[in-house]
Amino acid sequence: MKFSAQQIRIAIAAVIILGTIGYLAYSGAAANQSYYVTVAEMHNMGDKAYKTHLRVEGFVKPDTIQQSGTHVTFVLTEFESHNPKATPNPHFVVVNYQGSEPPPDTFKGDAQALAIGTFGKDGVFHATQLQAKCASKYAPAQPNGVQPAKPAANKTA
Structure with missing residues (x-):
């Protein structure tokens, strides 16, 4: 099977574009690490x-x-x-x-x-x-064993 010159150019362009996208994704991820x-x-x-x-x-x-x-x-x-x-x-x-x-x-x-x-x-x-x-409210007990104060519950009649 023979490829035409146009098919070869399209394949080369696709490889370059995919390679560039891959490089940018890799370098961007490394920079944000x-x-x-x-x-x-x-x-x-x-x-x-x-x-x-x-x-x-x-x-x-x-x-x-x-x-x-x-x-x-x-x-x-x-x-x-x-x-x-x-x-x-x-x-x-x-x-x-x-x-x-x-x-x-x-x-x-x-x-x-x-x-x-x-x-x-x-x-x-x-x-x-x-x-x-x-x-x-998520904190552990204080060193003297006292728990943090809990907010009072609102009671409505």
């Missing part, structure tokens, strides 16, 4: 932490949030301030968030948060996205 790590794991990554897009999880250190519009600077630590497992010198990182949206309403001291961005050689994590976990 990010590692999910804790604050302690990020500090143990060495130089790889500076070269990788990261999703860093930790707890917002109380009284460190400084907000101006959508720009927020705060400290992310590996433990809640009242956690009995907290060490005297926990790992922490200063996070500088400059996004297009303000942080969520649940973003406050001791809230579990996820910062997405890059770790700079200046020791600051430069976040482009910020997420905070849900409210304290």
